[in-house]
Amino acid sequence: MYDKGKIIPGLIVFVGLVTFPIWYGLATTAGPLPNPEKPTNAKECVEPVEFMRSSHMVLLNEWRDNIVRSGGTRKGTTADGTEYVRSLQKGCMNCHTSKKKFCDECHTYAAVNPYCWDCHIQPKETN
C-alpha cells in the first residue's frame, strides 16, 4: 500500500469522528428521564401504555385517515368502556390538558419536532 502512514491514521480519525455520538453518549449521561404528567381524571388510555408510548403517532395517523378520508366514526371506546373522541384536539388533549407537561416532555428529550401544532390549536396552558 502507498502512503500507509497517512491512510491508516486518517482512517482511524475518520472512524473516531463518525462514531463520536456513540462515545459521547457513553461518556456522559443524557440527563434525567422525561416524566410526562399523567391525567388525574382517567386511569386508562385508549390503548395500553406500551403501545401508546411507542406508536401514538401511528394511531393518530390512522384516526385521521379513517375519519377524514373514509368517513370513519369519531367515537371510540376504551377497554373498560369509557367513550372518547378520536381526535387530537378534542380527544387526547381532553385528558392530557397540557402540551408543555405532556407532549413536550418526551419530544424535547428525544429531540423530535412533530408539526401537529402548526395547524391544530393547542389548549391554553393553565399556569
Add this chain to the structure above:
Amino acid sequence: MDNSRRKFLKIAGLSAIAGIGAPTAFNGLLKGEAFASSAPSGGGGHGSEKAPTGKRYGFAIDIKKFASDKDLAQRCVNACHSTHNVPDFGNNKDGSKNRKDEIKWIWAEKFEHTFPDHSHYKKNEQLQETPILTLCNHCDNPPCVRACPTQATFKNSDGLVLMDFHRCIGCRFCMAACPYGARSFNWRSPRELDASGNYKYIKNPNPDFPTRMRGVVEKCNMCAERLAEGKLPACVEAAASSEAIVFGDLNDSHSPVSQVLKEKFTIQRKPALGTKPSIFYII
C-alpha cells in the same frame, strides 16, 4: 348512446397503451372520472344525470331572501370563516387591488361575476344588487379531484369534495382546474403573531378546528366536521331564521333540498362544463 361512446373511448385508450405513455394518461383519466363521480356520466343536455348512488349533500340558495336582507350574506360568511379559522390578511377588502394573499371559503359576489356566462343585458335591477353567496360547488364530477396528483383533494362518501391538508403538496393544479374560483392557497403562514402573542390574522380562533399551514390549498368543506356531529353547516345555520339556504341529500327525494328543487326554478353555475354542481340558486 352515451354508453357506447364511453366504451369506444375506453377501447381506443386501451389499444393506445401498446404505444407510449401519453395515451395511457387518457385512459387513466377516464377511470379517474368514473371513480370520482357518484353517478355515471350523464347523457342528453347539461345537468341531466343518471340514477344516483350514495349520498350527495347540496344547497339550494334562495337569492330573494338575500335581496331582502342585505347583511345576511355577510353573516353567513362570518359564521363560516370564524368556524374554520379562515385568516383575513386585510388585503381582500372590496375595492382593494391587492387581493394577493386572500383566502375565502364562501363570499358575497355580484351576480355578473358568479354567473359570468349568463346574459347581463337588461337584467332585473334587484338581481344586480343582491349579494350572491359564492362557494365551492362540491361538484359530482369535480375537475379539481381529477387534477390532484396526490389525492389530497378527494370526494368523500357524502359527496363532499374535501381537502386533506396533511397530504397537499401545494402544486395548485386544483386551483387552475376549478372553474368556479373556489380555492385559496396559503401564500404565507396564517398564524403570524402580533405583539401580544395572538394570531394577527385570525381573530377569536376556534380551538375545535385547526388552522392551516403555509403552502397548502384550502376551500369550503361544507362543514364536514359539523355534519359528523349532526349539526347543519355553519352558513345554513346562520341563515336558518329566514331559511335562505336549504340543505340536504340531493340523492334522497324526500330531503328538504330535493323538495325545494322540485318546486322552484333554480340555476347552477356553468352547467355546460359537465361538473354537475351540488349548489343550486333559486332565482
Add this chain to the structure above:
Amino acid sequence: MIEKALSGNGRYFAWLTFLLVIMGVGGLCYLQQFNYGLGVTGMSRDVSWGLYISQFTFMVGVAAGGVMLVLPYYLHNYKVFGKITILGEFMAVAAVAMCLMFILADLGQPMRALNVLLHPTPNSILFWDMIVLNGYLFLNIVGGWVILNAEKKDVPPPKWVKWLIYLSIPWAISIHTVTAFLYCGLPGRHYWLTAILAPRFLASAFAAGPSLLVICALILRKYTDFDAGKEAINKLVTIITYAAILNFFFVGLELFVGYYSNIPGHMHTLDYLFFGLTDHAGEVYDNLVGPMRFSMVIGMAATIALLFPKMRDSYTKIGWLCGAIFLSLWIDKGLGLVLGGFVPTPLEYIVEYYPSKIELGITAAVWATGAFILTVLYKVAISVKLTK
C-alpha cells in the same frame, strides 16, 4: 469521463464561476421563499401559477427539441448529425433538470414532493408528467453517456443502448404532449382548452430547442476547436424554419377560431394578450401586449428571413435569426401562454401578474444551474470528440 470537466482554460472557469454566483444569489432568494412561503412571489389567488410554471413549460419544449437531432440520425441514418447528436441529448438533460427544479420551486410544500410517488394517482396529468419527465431524463443521460464513453474507448456502443435511443424518440413527443395536457384538459380555462395546444407546443418546441442548439454550436465553434459543420447547421436551420412556420400557423388558427366564432370566452385572453382587456369599470389591462406583439413580429420576421438563402449565408446572420426565434417563442410560451390563461379569472375579474424580485432571482438561478449542467456536459462531450 467526468474528469474532463475539471480541466479547462480561464474563460471556461470564469464562465462557471459567473454561473455559480447567480446560483448562489438565487439560492439565498429560495431560502427566503422556503421560510416565508410562496407569498414572496407575485402570484396570487387569481394568478396562481407564475414564472416558475411558465418557464417549466417552455423548458419541456427545449428538452423535447433534442429529438430533432436524434430522429434523423438514428432513424434515417442522417450521418451529418452524427457529430452533434450528443449535443441534443445533453441539452435535453439540462433542460429536464431545469424543469424539475422549476416544479420544485413552485411547490408550497416541497418537503412533501414525494407524496406524488407515495400516493400515485393515474387520473392526474401531473402524475404522468412526473413519469415522462424523469423517464426522458434517464433515457438521455444514459443514452448520451454510454455512446460517448464507447466513442472515447473507440469501441462500438453496446446494442441495448440503441433501444433506449429508439424509445427516447416517441418519449420526446410524449413529454410535451403530456405537458400540454396539463393545461388543455381543464374545463373553464378557455385559452388552454384547445385540442391544438399539444401540436402547437410541439411545433414551438421543435423550433426553440434546435434554435438554442444552433446558438450553442456557434458558440462552441467560436471558442473551441469543435465545429458542428456547415451542412449540419444548415439542416438544423431548415428544421427550425418549418417548425416555426407551423407554430405561427397554429397561432393563426387560434386567432381565427376565437374571433370568427365571436365567443367571448375564446376572445378574452387573446384580447388581453394582443390588444388589452377592458374591465367593467373601463380600466384597460395590457401588461403583456407589448411583449406578445414584439414576440410575433420578431418571430415571424426571423422565420421569413430564414427562407431566403441570402439571409443564411453567414454564421452571424444565422445566429441572430435563431436567437430572435428563440426569444419570440420564449415570450409566447414562457410568458403569454401560462400567464394569459389566468386572465380573466373564472369569475371574470382581471388580475395582472408581475414577478417579484425574489421570484426573478430564483428563476435566474434555475437558468444558471441549467447552463452549468449544459456547460459541464458539453465540455466532456467535446473533449472526447476533440481528443479523437
